[in-house]
Amino acid sequence: MLSALGRLPGLDTRARAARIAACGDGPACVVEATMWSDQDRAAVAAAVARLGKAGVRQNADLSVAAGVDQELEALNVVLRVYGLGLPGRYPKIDGPVFAADTPFFADSVKVAIDTARAASQARPDTIAASVRLAVALLDANDATAATRFDPLDQRENARAQAVAARTNWSAYRYSLLIVPGVGPEDSATVLSPRSKLHALLAAQRYRQGLAPFILVSGSAVHPRGTRFVEAVEIRRALIERYGIPADHVILEPYARHTTTNLRNATRRMVALGIPLDRPTLIVTDAEQSKYIESATFTDRNRAELGYLPGAVGRRLSVYDLEFRPSRLSLRQDPRDPLDP
Structure with a gap:
């Protein structure tokens, strides 16, 4: 669903752009700044409402607005777990390869950020860039079971x-x-x-x-x-x-x-x-x-x-x-x- 909203028209992301730019090359800071705040999500909801259902695939019985917000929440889940090393819903079976307090973890996050930016020309503040970063973090941790087959x-x-x-x-x-x-x-x-x-x-x-x-x-x-x-x-x-x-x-x-x-x-x-x-x-x-x-x-x-x-x-x-x-x-x- 979010792939259809990569560059959502009418969405003002200047505040997001500023906080991401302020991070410089700090991996943890970049990940945290890339997360979608309540204010960001409200802005997306308003933009989606103006856009209507055109070009957006509905998630089964969920409304378009509810589906989009759920996917933004999902982006935050991936960024928190695989970008910041925080525990997810199922920490015993899912999570990053390296412990969050190791230099290997920080390096893997930095490489994922570099990979995401190399793979996409989207501005870091856009939905498209967030999706690309989430995918890069999952890939860096071999967390690709959902698409393996x-x-x-x-x-x-x-x-x-x-x-x-x-x-x-x-x-x-x-x-x-x-x-x-x-x-x-x-x-x-x-x-x-x-x-x-x-x-x-x-x-x-x-x-x-x-x-x-x-x-x-x-x-x-x-x-x-x-x-x-x-x-x-x-x-x-x-x-x-x-x-x-x-x-x-x-x-x-x-x-x-x-x-x-x-x-x-x-x-x-x-x-x-x-x-x-x-x-x-x-x-x-x-x-x-x-x-x-x-x-x-x-x-x-x-x-x-x-x-x-x-x-x-x-x-x-x-x-x-x-x-x-x-x-x-x-x-x-x-x-x-x-x-x-």
């Missing part, structure tokens, strides 16, 4: 999409099986014992004909810095160990939280043409299944996503829980840059 559905899920287009959904009890990943706690382990259990359970239910597809969900999350993507490794186990056809396994390699396992699964369903008016089945270990059914999980969804990604339904077993996805899951959350 793009274009996902034209590559990894293309064959599944072709099968979905000719699937008789009424022949199945569920439209798909949703299988969340659970990462190991050491960097040498490819697939955790819990994820191995999830793969076994999903393969059994697929063989029973409960659903035409298995959707595996999970990014490279645990331990922090791991290179193993949960969804990729579960998919590999389903295909190689259990003989599940590759074109019946849907990859969702972006989710970093149980909340977004369900949210992102819904997004893949919409993208691949899988109907939302039929129930899905969440297949996972007993502990995670119980958690998904709990009031704690409901509250977490409301607090972190701002909505419920769907409705949890009947329990079939300690491992199986029905789930009806909601289109609210199409709402992007740029405040979580690795899993928006």
Whole structure:
């Protein structure tokens, strides 16, 4: 959305320009001055109101104004976490490579600023320059999980999409099986014992004909810095160990939280043409299944996503829980840059 507002007409950024220029070459000062203050955001809101919706893509059910302000807040999140070293929403799994009190961190921020300015001719006070700096900071810290598999559905899920287009959904009890990943706690382990259990359970239910597809969900999350993507490794186990056809396994390699396992699964369903008016089945270990059914999980969804990604339904077993996805899951959350 902000990319359409790179040089927003009528936006007075002279005060921003002055405070950024006053920083000279001080990396921390430049980052802090680049952040969007309440006054800056109010000015953007006024300019967007004058512009209207022309050229601005709406974020699902959010108004244009709310969506733009959320993205400005997201820029501030990236600048705070990766530019100033402050803790983010999920400090145990996300954050800069170097500790904020080390010279390596300061140097990485300086290089990111130089990279952003070399890559763009936009004035430092503009939205475009802020976006470029945020991207450079994420890239400097290899925090690019949100784009690692793009274009996902034209590559990894293309064959599944072709099968979905000719699937008789009424022949199945569920439209798909949703299988969340659970990462190991050491960097040498490819697939955790819990994820191995999830793969076994999903393969059994697929063989029973409960659903035409298995959707595996999970990014490279645990331990922090791991290179193993949960969804990729579960998919590999389903295909190689259990003989599940590759074109019946849907990859969702972006989710970093149980909340977004369900949210992102819904997004893949919409993208691949899988109907939302039929129930899905969440297949996972007993502990995670119980958690998904709990009031704690409901509250977490409301607090972190701002909505419920769907409705949890009947329990079939300690491992199986029905789930009806909601289109609210199409709402992007740029405040979580690795899993928006």
